[in-house]
Amino acid sequence: MKTIKCISPIDGSVVVERPALSADAAAQTVARGKAAQKAWAARPLSERIALVMKGVENVGAMNDDIVPELARQMGRPVRYGGEFGGFNERAQHMAQIAEQALAPMVLEDSAAFKRYIAREAHGLVLVIAPWNYPFMTAINTVAPALIAGNSVMLKHASQTLLVGERLAQAFHAAGIPEDVFQNVVLDHDTTSDLIAARSFGFVNFTGSVGGGKAIERAAAGTFTGVGLELGGKDPGYVMEDADLDAAVDTLIDAAMFNSGQCCCGIERIYVVESLFDAFVEKAVKIVNGYKLGDPMNPETTLGPMAQARFADNVRAQTSEAVAAGATPLIDPALFPQDGGAYLMPQILVNVTHDMRVMREESFGPVVGIMPVKDDAEALALMNDSDYGLTASLWTADVARAEALGAQIETGTVFLNRADYLDPGLCWTGCKDTGRGGGLSIIGYHNLTRPKSYHLRKQQ
Incomplete structure (x- = not known):
């Protein structure tokens, strides 16, 4: 069994070690996420928002434990107090704009026709999050993906393995079903194999240019939507x-x-x-x-x-x-x-x-x-x-x-x-920084797909 370790930069000690999912176990996790998504999307938008924001609140309640935990995992000094301010700000904004961002675009509702464009969840979204701002980068996609009616699998960087566990703990305690939000530990090969098997409706990756290229290679020919935030200078x-x-x-x-x-x-x-x-x-x-x-x-x-x-x-x-x-x-x-x-x-x-x-x-x-x-x-x-x-x-x-x-x-x-x-503006880049866009109304549009309705009413 392959294990994934978080080695502390403070002293080289092992902070945490977790077994990576086998190919079969990973496929079962995907199946559970897909099976749970339809019922989640059928819940009222207001209910999904409330559950996500309760999960965010639960993360805030853990902050005294999270701050030193982050220092041990990736080295940020405790004096800076963690990430909850930005984490909460981003989630709050996405919750506030959700109704507007996800509302149908109505072209006509006359005696003869009803024509509109709806936003429909992709299904199961894979979020591959980095270690440098592990809570804030994850919530950029996790919150709007869940609010929009997707189920989510979160694969966190090995350097911040405990962050995914914290988020799962917080969201499950809030009442989000365990199969709707799943924290997973995967190695690179299994991750690529799942993407290549068209396991996901959308994949969001934040990390290196090399990692982004690997995601694109895995997704080639599957027509899976991909959002990439990669390097910068x-x-x-x-x-x-x-x-x-x-x-x-x-x-x-x-x-x-x-x-x-x-x-x-x-x-x-x-x-x-x-x-x-x-x-x-x-x-x-x-x-x-x-x-x-x-x-x-x-x-x-x-x-x-x-x-x-x-x-x-x-x-x-x-x-x-x-x-x-x-x-x-x-x-x-x-x-x-x-x-x-x-x-x-x-x-x-x-x-x-x-x-x-x-x-x-x-x-x-x-x-x-x-x-x-x-x-x-x-x-x-x-x-x-x-x-x-x-x-x-x-x-x-x-x-x-x-x-x-x-x-x-x-x-x-x-x-x-x-x-x-x-969070009100689209977070995006060009050239080797990647493609796609997170947060803002555009973030919701990337986490859903348009569906057009052209309905002729009976006369």
Whole structure:
């Protein structure tokens, strides 16, 4: 029997170990989910909403246990209090817009005809969730999928195995049937085999580009709907009229928070030449004040990365950049805990797009900062990327930001903010960041399919 382990980045200990479902057991789980879905979809929308939101409330009641549990699993410091604020905000918004988003589009209801487009649940939805924000990323799809009348199988990352169990505990206690929401432990091969067997009406995956390609290969020829949020290399651009202090505070926090392991974290910054030196000076001062260490310690502001190999990848990108002429500005002596999964933060200047650290996803606490002459140069550099999730613009001129935003190859344009997911807007990306869209009304449309009714009334 194959087992899946969560190894703590704190000390390398095994946090939890669970057996992976066999092929037969996984197929039975799929069958139960499909069998339970029709009755769930037949319940009134208001009832489904109430049960999901009770489940969300139950998660909130567990937060005191969840916060240290998350620290042990993936290393986020306990001082930040977990994810329930964003988790609840997203679920609440999707509950509030559900009636409008799922309402039929009525074209005609006359004496002769009734014509409308309804939204119908896909059936069984597979959600493959990542470890970096394991509750918030999961709820993005789980809540609207259930509310829309789908049944859900949740496969969580091995690094956060206990998150799926927490969600199952919370939703089942709320009254959602066990076969309607199932937490599963699957290996990659079994997951691919299930997708290839057309087990699901829709698959949502958040993770690496390689993982997204594997999902697409498995789904090829099945015509299964797939939503993919993959890698990112999100840029920030600071213009001459920006609020410099706000720009530095926000962009550096967006680059370093959660040890840089944020889907829409800032990985490269372009600053107009006149503000470059001041920006860099302020950025270095902020990062020099961080405290790297045990995430269970309330004093810690920067915990370990989720795995040592992730930290090693960032170290390799950084050392290659320095060897090619980049200048590191953070003194390693300030971070003696550096080693293994514990990775000191770093700011690099004198960087170019010939360096991997400015092109490939880092997903760690390192950021390169480059001066630019004007909007045209900044735009060319921002678009010089295989990814497109978010871009953060800093200026007092909204029209200028909108004009630039129209030319940036990205899923979301931020003005004077960064690293935030607004559940009222579609969460989406382009290029190697993936396809599809979550949250907002569009999220509901992706989790349902249209069905047209053309009804001629008897005369």
